[in-house]
Amino acid sequence: MTYADIVERYEPVIGLETHVELGTRTKMFCSCPTEFGAEPNTQVCPVCLALPGALPVVNAVAIESTIKIGLALNCSIAEWCRFARKNYFYPDMPKNFQISQYDEPLCFDGYLDVEVDGRTVRIEIERVHMEEDTGKTMHIGGSTGRIQGATESLVDYNRAGIPLIEIVTKPVTGTGAMAPEVAKAYVAELRDVLRGLGVSDVRMEQGSLRCDVNTSLNKPGEEWGTRTETKNVNSLRSVERAVRSEIIRQSGILDDGGKITQETRHFHEDTGQTTSGRSKETATDYRYFPEPDLVPVTPAREWVEEIRAGLPEMPRVRRLRLREAWGLSEHDMQSVLNAGAVDLIEATIVAGASSEGARKWWMGELARRSNETGQELDALGITPQWVAELVSLTDAGKLNDKLARQVVEAGLNGEGTPGEIMAARKLEVVSDTGALLEAIDAAIAANPDVAEKIRGGNQGAAGVLIGAVMKTTGGQADAKTVRGLILEKLK
Amino acid sequence: MSSLIKKTAAELGELIAAGQTSALEVTREHLDQISKVDGRVHAFLHVDVEGALAAAKAVDARRAAGEKLGPLAGVPIAVKDVVTTKGLPTTAGSKILEGWVPPYDATLVERLKDAGTVILGKTNMDEFAMGSSTEYSAYGPTFNPWDLTRIPGGSGGGSSAALAAYEAPLSIGTDTGGSIRQPGAVTGTVGAKPTYGGTSRYGLIAFSSSLDTPGPCARTVLDAALLHEVIAGHDPRDSTSIPAPVSPVVAAARQGMSGDLTGVKLGLVKEFMSAEGAEPGVVAAFHAAVESLTKLGAEIVEISCPNFVYALPTYYLIAPSECSSNLARFDGVRYGLRVGDNGVNSLEEVMSLTREAGFGPEVKRRIMVGTYALSSGYYDAYYGQAQKVRTLITRDFQAAFEKVDALISPTTPFVAFQLGARTADPSSMYLADLYTIPSNLYGGPAISVPCGLSEGLPVGLQVMAPTLADDRMYRVAAALESTIGTLTPPEL
Numbered sequence: 007m008t009y010a011d012i013v014e015r016y017e018p019v020i021g022l023e024t025h026v027e028l029g030t031r032t033k034m035f036c037s038c039p040t041e042f043g044a045e046p047n048t049q050v051c052p053v054c055l056a057l058p059g060a061l062p063v064v065n066a067v068a069i070e071s072t073i074k075i076g077l078a079l080n081c082s083i084a085e086w087c088r089f090a091r092k093n094y095f096y097p098d099m100p101k102n103f104q105i106s107q108y109d110e111p112l113c114f115d116g117y118l119d120v121e122v123d124g125r126t127v128r129i130e131i132e133r134v135h136m137e138e139d140t141g142k143t144m145h146i147g148g149s150t151g152r153i154q155g156a157t158e159s160l161v162d163y164n165r166a167g168i169p170l171i172e173i174v175t176k177p178v179t180g181t182g183a184m185a186p187e188v189a190k191a192y193v194a195e196l197r198d199v200l201r202g203l204g205v206s207d208v209r210m211e212q213g214s215l216r217c218d219v220n221t222s223l224n225k226p227g228e229e230w231g232t233r234t235e236t237k238n239v240n241s242l243r244s245v246e247r248a249v250r251s252e253i254i255r256q257s258g259i260l261d262d263g264g265k266i267t268q269e270t271r272h273f274h275e276d277t278g279q280t281t282s283g284r285s286k287e288t289a290t291d292y293r294y295f296p297e298p299d300l301v302p303v304t305p306a307r308e309w310v311e312e313i314r315a316g317l318p319e320m321p322r323v324r325r326l327r328l329r330e331a332w333g334l335s336e337h338d339m340q341s342v343l344n345a346g347a348v349d350l351i352e353a354t355i356v357a358g359a360s361s362e363g364a365r366k367w368w369m370g371e372l373a374r375r376s377n378e379t380g381q382e383l384d385a386l387g388i389t390p391q392w393v394a395e396l397v398s399l400t401d402a403g404k405l406n407d408k409l410a411r412q413v414v415e416a417g418l419n420g421e422g423t424p425g426e427i428m429a430a431r432k433l434e435v436v437s438d439t440g441a442l443l444e445a446i447d448a449a450i451a452a453n454p455d456v457a458e459k460i461r462g463g464n465q466g467a468a469g470v471l472i473g474a475v476m477k478t479t480g481g482q483a484d485a486k487t488v489r490g491l492i493l494e495k496l497k
Numbered sequence: 498m499s500s501l502i503k504k505t506a507a508e509l510g511e512l513i514a515a516g517q518t519s520a521l522e523v524t525r526e527h528l529d530q531i532s533k534v535d536g537r538v539h540a541f542l543h544v545d546v547e548g549a550l551a552a553a554k555a556v557d558a559r560r561a562a563g564e565k566l567g568p569l570a571g572v573p574i575a576v577k578d579v580v581t582t583k584g585l586p587t588t589a590g591s592k593i594l595e596g597w598v599p600p601y602d603a604t605l606v607e608r609l610k611d612a613g614t615v616i617l618g619k620t621n622m623d624e625f626a627m628g629s630s631t632e633y634s635a636y637g638p639t640f641n642p643w644d645l646t647r648i649p650g651g652s653g654g655g656s657s658a659a660l661a662a663y664e665a666p667l668s669i670g671t672d673t674g675g676s677i678r679q680p681g682a683v684t685g686t687v688g689a690k691p692t693y694g695g696t697s698r699y700g701l702i703a704f705s706s707s708l709d710t711p712g713p714c715a716r717t718v719l720d721a722a723l724l725h726e727v728i729a730g731h732d733p734r735d736s737t738s739i740p741a742p743v744s745p746v747v748a749a750a751r752q753g754m755s756g757d758l759t760g761v762k763l764g765l766v767k768e769f770m771s772a773e774g775a776e777p778g779v780v781a782a783f784h785a786a787v788e789s790l791t792k793l794g795a796e797i798v799e800i801s802c803p804n805f806v807y808a809l810p811t812y813y814l815i816a817p818s819e820c821s822s823n824l825a826r827f828d829g830v831r832y833g834l835r836v837g838d839n840g841v842n843s844l845e846e847v848m849s850l851t852r853e854a855g856f857g858p859e860v861k862r863r864i865m866v867g868t869y870a871l872s873s874g875y876y877d878a879y880y881g882q883a884q885k886v887r888t889l890i891t892r893d894f895q896a897a898f899e900k901v902d903a904l905i906s907p908t909t910p911f912v913a914f915q916l917g918a919r920t921a922d923p924s925s926m927y928l929a930d931l932y933t934i935p936s937n938l939y940g941g942p943a944i945s946v947p948c949g950l951s952e953g954l955p956v957g958l959q960v961m962a963p964t965l966a967d968d969r970m971y972r973v974a975a976a977l978e979s980t981i982g983t984l985t986p987p988e989l
């Protein structure tokens with residue numbers, strides 16, 4: 007059974023729950039720092055260790071960040087809402103309840119438009135709410151680092167209390183075969199929006215953006231099927247693979263007349279498959295109730311409007327605007343996006359370069375180097391100002407293409423600005439016509455038959471002479487100038 | 498010379514400030530009294546002799562250096578063991594916290610230290626403040642100095658008994674359903690529950706977050722007001738702390754001491770007068786006190802608060818629900834008792850064994866009730882419904898305060914009962930808080946002041962005021978005290 011056959015007969019419904027660690031300086035309910043990678047249990051206090059008597063106080067910056075996210079996702083912002091306690095026992099959760107939001111989220115009823123294959127899909131957002139992260143448990147003594155067979159468990163509470171935002175979509179229907187791509191496009195778009203807002207570093211590999219994917223299948227015209235929730239989906243590619251593999255797995259069960267179990271499943275990067283986790287039916291009753299230690303959150307309307315007015319341009323709007331301004335096809339724009347070059351090209355243009363010039367270098371030599379070394383474009387040590395200078399030197403005819411490539415090579419080796427490199431390496435287009443004419447005369451003398459052809463009107467033959475001149479001058483002549491001088495001489 | 502321990506906190510503060518005695522002398526006398534009587538009273542779980550002497554010496558040194566001292570500088574105080582004290586054991590009366598030494602001070606303890614009071618130690622209480630007799634302390638009961646066979650009230654029995662036994666002139670209590678006022682009433686002392694949010698809960702080990710209120714205990718109304726002023730006021734570390742100035746409680750107490758209540762209108766809660774269970778002696782003492790208030794110029798009217806009769810069942814849904822969540826943190830992972838950690842038991846088993854061994858029967862009872870009341874499918878019928886009734890009770894108060902300045906009632910339906918008399922039947926114990934619980938549900942301030950004796954045992958009168966009008970209850974209580982006088986317990 008091929009994937010195409012499956013999505014002929016079943017309609018997938020997907021839903022995504024995304025957790026985002028906010029990049030606030032301090033934790034959600036205390037003033038401990040949030041930096042990643044500190045020594046275990048050095049970023050803790052009575053509040054985030056849940057010592058007896060300690061009380062939470064809400065981080066106002068986290069509220070503002072959440073409202074920013076809500077507004078960017080076209081949500082309504084609650085005028086009055088409360089935190090709630092989600093009660094369950096777990097050793098890395100100091101209070102044995104998580105402060106979260108339940109039936110009164112801060113942001114609700116929004117949407118995010120994403121592009122898939124030139125088609126715009128609107129993903130409806132059910133809610134955006136605030137909660138706190140848990141600590142991390144390490145199990146010692148077992149063979150696999152898992153709890154089975156472990157003799158000791160160590161808990162690091164540095165992460166406990168870091169602000170988490172949960173963004174929940176409404177069920178996404180009608181995307182058919184595209185469902186996996188839509189899921190991926192949504193997470194990618196969401197990541198770009200969050201990055202643009204500056205509220206999180208959104209690194210999936212570090213866990214600051216985590217994604218759970220719900221998938222179900224139903225036959226056309228029938229009710230939605232039982233859904234599974236896939237966790238441990240830690241990259242954009244995995245989002246797509248997880249949905250696809252779940253569609254294939256579920257269709258297999260349904261085709262055999264089986265029933266889908268409502269459960270949590272875990273995605274495995276290596277196999278691309280999901281395996282069963284704990285069953286949702288036995289899930290804890292979380293005994294939610296309004297958090298009595300915190301007063302309700304009541305963001306003033308003026309403040310919300312102030313935040314709205316200060317929002318940056320949304321990535322999709324910006325993409326459309328830049329594509330237009332740069333005169334690119336959808337395909338070319340996509341390449342620029344995939345290379346992560348949008349910001350760099352824009353900054354290079356701001357620094358004075360033409361859009362063609364900026365794109366040529368970032369998407370050409372520099373992108374190639376980035377691919378070869380696996381470094382991000384912005385980690386190559388080349389700045390937009392650097393590229394803008396290069397472009398202006400080539401535009402002014404001081405560098406030809408060949409020389410410019412040498413300058414880039416040197417720049418990547420950290421030899422300085424284009425100007426400095428040219429000076430140090432004596433790389434400049436030879437514009438001294440005396441020296442050029444000498445070289446041209448020598449070339450004509452060495453190739454009398456070619457010279458004869460040109461005199462006879464065959465201008466195409468000039469290439470041979472140009473090549474000879476470039477060779478003599480070590481490539482430092484401007485080919486156009488050389489050609490003009492040759493044709494002039496052999497008129 | 499044992500004259501210093503009988504003095505009020507206000508007097509001691511003046512004597513120390515004037516150099517007529519020293520903080521050290523005052524502290525020593527109280528420590529002597531503790532060693533003399535606490536073997537019989539058991540008001541204290543922990544006495545900090547060295548810390549108290551050092552704090553007293555520091556106050557004396559400040560005075561010697563010419564510093565002007567505040568009204569309570571050098572005055573000893575006992576702190577209920579549910580409040581965290583840096584470097585001093587804090588158990589909340591529970592085995593599960595045996596040996597735990599907090600690394601931080603509660604906000605109110607910081608304020609006590611800033612005011613120069615001398616912390617003598619930590620007082621006994623019902624485990625996690627759940628109880629009305631201090632019999633549910635995991636460390637044994639406290640005995641009422643008026644009659645050592647009787648209970649001192651609860652949960653703050655230790656804080657009130659310490660006052661009646663002259664072990665301290667001041668103490669800190671916490672009041673969730675009456676834990677300051679009811680012990681005050683049955684020990685013949687004063688206990689005030691401030692407006693909820695008027696005193697910080699930061700560092701108060703939570704029982705029921707939406708009800709818990711720390712407050713002052715003393716032998717006189719003025720002393721309670723002086724202590725109230727030290728500990729009250731906004732605290733940014735407690736989100737529910739009210740960012741408003743503290744009402745002028747000390748001035749109001751002084752005004753009341755003049756014995757004039759002309760123009761003050763007081764409401765008798767009709768539903769409390771007809772309620773079953775109040776002892777005749779308590780009713781008689783209360784009515785005599787009402788007579789006294791009338792003579793002072795107060796106008797007395799009867800007020801109906803129809804929803805007050807639902808206060809007890811409402812409280813016994815809200816408080817257990819919140820406690821079931823608040824006490825979840827006691828799991829043996831980070832502090833306190835840990836049972837069954839033998840490398841074989843799972844984490845869950847260790848947590849479960851720890852809680853089984855660490856919590857006493859009343860705490861377990863309330864955790865189970867609360868867990869049930871919050872569970873899916875029952876929430877609306879129990880916790881949700883209780884919140885609605887709470888709103889109705891609040892409306893009763895608001896309507897009453899449109900007609901009167903304050904409400905009055907007996908503090909508790911019965912005088913101190915014999916130890917063991919009510920432990921077999923929890924609901925008979927719960928009745929002790931029948932009159933005190935409504936103001937916790939509402940959040941307004943309330944005070945218990947001695948109003949006479951019944952069969953030789955103290956009876957308390959409760960004054961309930963509107964939220965943030967704490968000064969009003971101090972004025973009325975001080976006026977009553979000015980005619981009735983303070984009660985003197987028998988020599989121990």
Ligand SMILES: [Zn+2]
Nearest residue numbers: 036038051054
């Ligand atoms: Zn912290």
